[in-house]
Amino acid sequence: MEQKLPTDPYKGVRDFYPADMAIQQYIFDVWSHAAESFGFERYDASILEPSILYKAKGAQNEEMVNDQTYTFVDRGDREVTLRPEMTPSAARMIAGRWRELAPHAPIRWYSMPSLYRYERTQRGRFREHWQLNCDVFGVNDVSIDIEIIALAYHIFKNFGAGDDMFRIHINNRATMDTAYRALGITDSDTIMAITRVNDRKDKITDEEYLSTLALTVGDQSLALEIKRMVETTDGGDNQVVAGLAQLGITNVVLDRSLARGFDYYTGTIFEIKDTSNEGLKTLAGGGRYDNLTALFGSDNVSGIGFGMGDARMQDFLTVHNLLPTDLSTQAEVVVMSFDASFNMEAQKVASVIRTFGKRVATDVSTKRLGDKIGRAVERNVASIVVVGETETASNSYTRKDLATNTETHGTLQELFA
Amino acid sequence: MEQKLPTDPYKGVRDFYPADMAIQQYIFDVWSHAAESFGFERYDASILEPSILYKAKGAQNEEMVNDQTYTFVDRGDREVTLRPEMTPSAARMIAGRWRELAPHAPIRWYSMPSLYRYERTQRGRFREHWQLNCDVFGVNDVSIDIEIIALAYHIFKNFGAGDDMFRIHINNRATMDTAYRALGITDSDTIMAITRVNDRKDKITDEEYLSTLALTVGDQSLALEIKRMVETTDGGDNQVVAGLAQLGITNVVLDRSLARGFDYYTGTIFEIKDTSNEGLKTLAGGGRYDNLTALFGSDNVSGIGFGMGDARMQDFLTVHNLLPTDLSTQAEVVVMSFDASFNMEAQKVASVIRTFGKRVATDVSTKRLGDKIGRAVERNVASIVVVGETETASNSYTRKDLATNTETHGTLQELFA
Numbered sequence: 001m002e003q004k005l006p007t008d009p010y011k012g013v014r015d016f017y018p019a020d021m022a023i024q025q026y027i028f029d030v031w032s033h034a035a036e037s038f039g040f041e042r043y044d045a046s047i048l049e050p051s052i053l054y055k056a057k058g059a060q061n062e063e064m065v066n067d068q069t070y071t072f073v074d075r076g077d078r079e080v081t082l083r084p085e086m087t088p089s090a091a092r093m094i095a096g097r098w099r100e101l102a103p104h105a106p107i108r109w110y111s112m113p114s115l116y117r118y119e120r121t122q123r124g125r126f127r128e129h130w131q132l133n134c135d136v137f138g139v140n141d142v143s144i145d146i147e148i149i150a151l152a153y154h155i156f157k158n159f160g161a162g163d164d165m166f167r168i169h170i171n172n173r174a175t176m177d178t179a180y181r182a183l184g185i186t187d188s189d190t191i192m193a194i195t196r197v198n199d200r201k202d203k204i205t206d207e208e209y210l211s212t213l214a215l216t217v218g219d220q221s222l223a224l225e226i227k228r229m230v231e232t233t234d235g236g237d238n239q240v241v242a243g244l245a246q247l248g249i250t251n252v253v254l255d256r257s258l259a260r261g262f263d264y265y266t267g268t269i270f271e272i273k274d275t276s277n278e279g280l281k282t283l284a285g286g287g288r289y290d291n292l293t294a295l296f297g298s299d300n301v302s303g304i305g306f307g308m309g310d311a312r313m314q315d316f317l318t319v320h321n322l323l324p325t326d327l328s329t330q331a332e333v334v335v336m337s338f339d340a341s342f343n344m345e346a347q348k349v350a351s352v353i354r355t356f357g358k359r360v361a362t363d364v365s366t367k368r369l370g371d372k373i374g375r376a377v378e379r380n381v382a383s384i385v386v387v388g389e390t391e392t393a394s395n396s397y398t399r400k401d402l403a404t405n406t407e408t409h410g411t412l413q414e415l416f417a
Numbered sequence: 418m419e420q421k422l423p424t425d426p427y428k429g430v431r432d433f434y435p436a437d438m439a440i441q442q443y444i445f446d447v448w449s450h451a452a453e454s455f456g457f458e459r460y461d462a463s464i465l466e467p468s469i470l471y472k473a474k475g476a477q478n479e480e481m482v483n484d485q486t487y488t489f490v491d492r493g494d495r496e497v498t499l500r501p502e503m504t505p506s507a508a509r510m511i512a513g514r515w516r517e518l519a520p521h522a523p524i525r526w527y528s529m530p531s532l533y534r535y536e537r538t539q540r541g542r543f544r545e546h547w548q549l550n551c552d553v554f555g556v557n558d559v560s561i562d563i564e565i566i567a568l569a570y571h572i573f574k575n576f577g578a579g580d581d582m583f584r585i586h587i588n589n590r591a592t593m594d595t596a597y598r599a600l601g602i603t604d605s606d607t608i609m610a611i612t613r614v615n616d617r618k619d620k621i622t623d624e625e626y627l628s629t630l631a632l633t634v635g636d637q638s639l640a641l642e643i644k645r646m647v648e649t650t651d652g653g654d655n656q657v658v659a660g661l662a663q664l665g666i667t668n669v670v671l672d673r674s675l676a677r678g679f680d681y682y683t684g685t686i687f688e689i690k691d692t693s694n695e696g697l698k699t700l701a702g703g704g705r706y707d708n709l710t711a712l713f714g715s716d717n718v719s720g721i722g723f724g725m726g727d728a729r730m731q732d733f734l735t736v737h738n739l740l741p742t743d744l745s746t747q748a749e750v751v752v753m754s755f756d757a758s759f760n761m762e763a764q765k766v767a768s769v770i771r772t773f774g775k776r777v778a779t780d781v782s783t784k785r786l787g788d789k790i791g792r793a794v795e796r797n798v799a800s801i802v803v804v805g806e807t808e809t810a811s812n813s814y815t816r817k818d819l820a821t822n823t824e825t826h827g828t829l830q831e832l833f834a
Contacts, residue, residue, distance in 0.1 A: 004714040005473055007513030010497060013463035015510050018526070021459045037771050039748030039778025042438045046430035046545050047464065047531070056422055072489035075535050080427060093432050096424030104792050105782050109435065114464070118492050128463045139782045143760035147779065150768065243761055247768050297421040331456030343560035344660055351567065351664050354454050361456025362564065365522050365556045375521050 012119075012127035022327035024130070027313050028112055031132040034155045035110040038147070040134055043109050045089040047116065051079040053088045056295050068117045082116035086133040087264075087292065087305060089113075094137050094303075095296035102299070105138025126311055134286075135305030145268040145288060146243035148304055152272055152284050153249050155308065160322045163251040166283060170240050170270045171258035173287070179229055179256075183222065190217065192263065198230060199259035230256045240268055266290045268304065274316055283316055284308035326380075331361035333416070334381050336372045338388030340364070346387040349397070349412065353385070356416040377402055385415075429536075429544035439744035441547070444730050445529055448549040451572045452527040455564070457551055460526050462506040464533065468496040470505045473712050485534045499533035503550040504681075504709065504722060506530075511554050511720075512713035519716070522555025543728055551703075552722030562685040562705060563660035565721055569689055569701050570666050572725065577739045580668040583700060587657050587687045588675035590704070596646055596673075600639065607634065609680065615647060616676035647673045657685055683707040685721065691733050700733055701725035743797075748778035750833070751798050753789045755805030757781070763804040766814070766829065770802070773833045794819055802832075 009015045016024060032042065051071050070082040083089055090109060094101065101107050111133045118127060134151060136144050149168060156166050173195075180191050193216045201209050214223035238254050245252070260269045269287030286306025293301040317323045333353055337346040343364040350360045363372045369386065376384050383401050391397050399408045399415040408415055426432045433441060449459065468488050487499040500506055507526060511518065518524050528550045535544060551568060553561050566585060573583050590612075597608050610633045618626050631640035655671050662669070677686045686704030703723025710718040734740045750770055754763040760781040767777045780789045786803065793801050800818050808814050816825045816832040825832055 005469060005509070005712045006467070007509050007713050007715075009463055009509075010465040010467055011493070011495065013465055015463075015513075016461040017510065017514070018458035018460050021461055024461075025459065036746050037776050039751070039776055041435035041745070041747055042442065043435050044433040044438055044441075046426055046432075048427040048430055048533075048545060050423070050427055052422060070489075070491065072487075074487065076428070078428065092422070092424050092426075093434065096432075097434065103784075103788075104796065106778075106780070108778060116465075128465060141757070141760055141781050143764050143779070143781050146761070147764055147767075150764075154771075243764070246761060246765060295422045296424050298424075328458070329453050330458055334456070340558065343558055344563070344663060347560050347564055347567075347660070348663060350564075354571075359454050359456055361523075361525060362560070363523070364558050364560050367520075371520075379521065 010127075014126060014128070018328070018330075022329065023314060023323065024310055026324065026327045027310055027317075028130075030158050031112060031155060031308070032110070034151060034158050035132070035134055037154075038108065038134075038151045040108040040110040040151075043090070043093065043111050044113065045083070045086075045093060045111075047082050047114060048080050049083050049089060049092075051081040053092060054081055054084065068119050070116050070118055083113065084115055084117050086111055086113045086115065086131065086307065087135070087289070090133065090135055090305070091292035091301075091303070092296060094301060095293040095298035098293065098298045098301060102138060102301075106144060107137040108134070109137070110134045130310040132308040133305060135303050137301050137303045140267075140288070140290070140302035142239045142243065142268075145240050145304055146247065148286070148306060149240065149244060149270055150247050150249060152270075152286075152306055152308065153244075153251075156272070156283075159313075159317060161316075161320060165275055165320050166251065166272050166316075167275050168244070168249070168252045168270060168272050169255035169258045170238060170252060170268065171255055172238070172240075172268050173265050174267050176256065180226075183225055183229065185217065185222075194226060195259045198257050199261060201230070201257045201259075232256055240270075260285060260287055264289045264292060270306070272308075274319070276319060281312065281316070283312050328380075329359070330379065330381070331359045332382045333358050333360045333385065334363055334372075334376050334383075335360060335385045335387060336363040336369065336376075338369060338386055340366065342387050342389075342392065345392050349385060349387050349391075352412045353416045356412075358416055427544075431543060431545070435745070435747075439746065440731060440740065441727060443741065443744050444727055444734075445547075447575050448529060448572060448725070449527070451568060451575050452549070452551055454571075455525065455551075455568045457525040457527040457568075459528060460507070460510065461528050461530065462500070462503075462510060464499050464531060465497050466500050466506060466509075468498040470509060471498055471501065485536050487533050487535055500530065501532055501534050503528055503530045503532065503548065503724070504552070504706070507550065507552055507722070508709035508718075508720070509713060511718060512710040512715035515710065515715045515718060519555060519718075523561060524554040525551070526554070527551045547727040549725040550722060552720050554718050554720045557684075557705070557707070557719035559656045559660065559685075562657050562721055563664065565703070565723060566657065566661060566687055567664050567666060569687075569703075569723055569725065570661075570668075573689070573700075576730075576734060578733075578737060582692055582737050583668065583689050583733075584692050585661070585666070585669045585687060585689050586672035586675045587655065587669060587685065588672055589655070589657075589685050590682050591684050593673065597643075600642055600646065602634065602639075611643065612676045615674050616678060618647070618674045618676075649673055657687075677702060677704055681706045681709060687723070689725075691736070693736060698729065698733070700729050745797075746776070747796065747798070748776045749799045750775050750777045750802065751780055751789075751793050751800075752777060752802045752804060753780040753786065753793075755786060755803055757783065759804050759806075759809065762809050766802060766804050766808075769829045770833045773830075775833060 069084050074080050114128055114130050116128055197212050197216055210223055213226055214220045241252050241254055265287035267288035271285040272283045274281040284306055288304040290302045335346045335350040337343045346362045346364055350362045353360045383399050385397050385399055486501050491497050531545055531547050533545055614629050614633055627640055631637045658669050658671055682704035684705035688702040689700045691698040691700055701723055705721040707719045752763045752767040754760045763779045767779045770777045800816050802814050
């Protein structure tokens with residue numbers, strides 16, 4: 001061959017070998033089971049979306065659309081973007097069928113899409129990642145805000161997490177607006193600018209925070225007042241915090257510095273953070289938005305949703321030692337030919353054992369029998385059956401269970417049914 | 418808002434509303450269950466691959482790479498392609514770890530990737546589709562060829578298909594090469610050109626086939642000889658056909674016109690066709706390839722695999738009336754607030770019923786109670802519970818089963834545990 005191809009994947013994405021895939025599949029299974037237990041139904045859309053979906057005013061996160069998406073022009077001159085988040089696709093689909101969906105509100109949808117961002121790669125941040133997205137459409141009631149946060153909480157519990165391992169941070173965009181107005185700040189662009197500064201509060205020093213705030217509002221003492229207000233943790237009046245407590249969920253904190261990256265939130269916003277490293281590790285986040293479907297000329301549909309990424313979740317499970325040790329779905333039984341002349345007999349035996357509902361592989365390789373057995377032991381296969389002349393002639397087989405090193409003899413029916 | 422956004426998805430792709438998603442999920446579940454029953458382990462790679470993966474000699478299907486892929490240059494000047502098929506990614510991953518995998522051969526891997534092709538849209542052909550991919554690496558033995566075709570067969574059986582609904586077409590590239598050489602055709606480019614003409618045999622008339630063949634080999638009588646050879650159906654000597662018969666699989670035909678689109682096949686090739694429309698509907702296809710991993714500088718690893726698309730599969734199941742009628746995973750129980758003042762009580766009740774393992778949604782919308790019940794009936798919800806003053810005060814609830822219109826009274830524990 002002229003050229004040696006690299007075996008690396010594209011920069012910033014992951015290969016999922018079977019052991020990696022088993023972990024991702026486990027995360028997906030826990031996610032979907034929890035979502036369905038709350039009555040959410042699964043949907044999906046293509047990763048290819050018209051770019052205009054992310055450019056419309058109200059739907060946008062400027063930095064992301066301009067610098068961080070995969071956007072290209074297709075062979076038919078259409079501008080296409082690999083979806084960087086799922087909410088715009090969900091809003092598009094909801095708007096497209098709102099007339100038939102509306103009577104059934106609250107509509108609960110979940111999805112586990114792959115999402116794409118062109119960003120600098122770092123631990124837990126990939127250019128392709130998967131995310132659980134749960135949204136409730138069509139009912140703007142605080143009990144729904146509480147319900148969807150309870151769902152996020154139960155996902156962590158279903159993974160085996162203790163309440164001390166994660167904390168739910170809650171804020172409300174509308175309440176914050178009122179607070180800013182009470183400080184004399186009424187311009188919504190300024191409020192949005194302050195919100196963006198707050199979004200980085202965890203990642204910068206107090207001094208940096210204060211000076212950036214002062215630059216944003218053009219007034220040092222106003223900046224101090226904002227800082228003081230943002231750092232108030234008195235949350236006795238927050239209905240969401242109170243409602244979660246009624247459901248027995250108490251690892252919750254009112255956090256007025258919580259901002260969320262997206263511009264489209266209008267009410268409750270929340271994030272779940274790993275208590276082992278709260279500043280950096282946001283494990284899930286979401287909020288209520290009221291203006292997304294109107295972009296499509298549909299009725300305005302209130303929604304609340306959250307996203308939870310697979311890579312961060314895997315980090316969390318690893319750090320807290322919550323990943324089950326055996327997630328493999330490999331064969332329970334391996335049928336080995338004694339030598340190549342019995343390969344087809346081994347296939348026939350495997351075929352019969354499968355009819356008893358077992359996962360069965362064959363080893364018809366050219367390895368010596370001893371090596372075949374050795375490899376099965378290495379892989380923690382439960383049982384093996386060797387097929388050679390005696391077995392084929394007698395129709396009597398030996399099932400060897402590798403963990404206990406015990407042998408049982410009989411027909412396949414007797415051994416596996 | 419300035420601009421009304423369209424609610425249509427990008428051209429040539431599908432939105433999956435919950436009812437559509439339930440069908441796709443059903444197909445995925447049958448696929449993965451069958452693959453795992455044969456000892457295949459799931460893997461995945463990114464949809465983003467370096468474009469060079471599809472341009473290397475031996476890996477290529479010229480037409481596809483040049484005209485039909487989504488290829489673009491990323492912000493870091495890397496040429497990227499949305500994967501149009503999975504085999505090159507699998508070969509890349511296998512080559513990357515062959516040293517540690519080799520002792521465990523045969524390696525059985527499956528995946529259910531989304532694949533991307535820029536092609537004219539038509540029924541059952543989308544720009545984004547999903548495909549079951551199963552491959553066995555590292556053992557070149559005819560019993561493995563038979564096993565993997567048996568897996569494809571059992572997938573159809575697991576969907577409830579009768580043997581009369583589909584037929585397995587089998588050919589062998591090496592055997593065909595020998596036959597061409599016997600006719601005096603030794604140039605491999607000419608043989609590949611003939612193979613490409615054969616690939617379209619089903620879709621053109623006999624006259625067109627013959628004239629294209631004559632143009633290809635530059636000889637009318639040689640074209641006739643090729644046609645006669647290709648149309649021979651005598652398959653008594655084909656080991657794969659014979660082996661499948663030993664496993665009880667007999668809806669099989671030796672088909673010397675079978676060519677397969679990809680250039681990289683070297684031995685057994687096969688397709689599964691819908692008998693209700695054999696010329697057009699290939700439901701699955703694959704074959705043995707021997708030169709893919711060598712491109713990466715790895716040892717040469719023999720492999721055999723097949724792909725099976727979700728859209729074609731759904732068409733097949735629909736045409737043959739094999740789709741189960743209720744695939745929904747919606748809530749089994751809907752807890753309704755009597756009015757908005759009981760929304761939070763309804764959430765608490767739902768939360769308790771979930772602890773008994775039920776899928777539970779709440780209806781805390783502003784609809785009147787009668788409408789809430791009506792919508793639950795429309796959606797075929799199994800049971801409802803109404804939460805109002807009496808229930809909250811007494812801690813006694815009524816479970817109404819909608820199909821039978823029966824009511825049961827008691828504590829939540831008594832009703833749902």
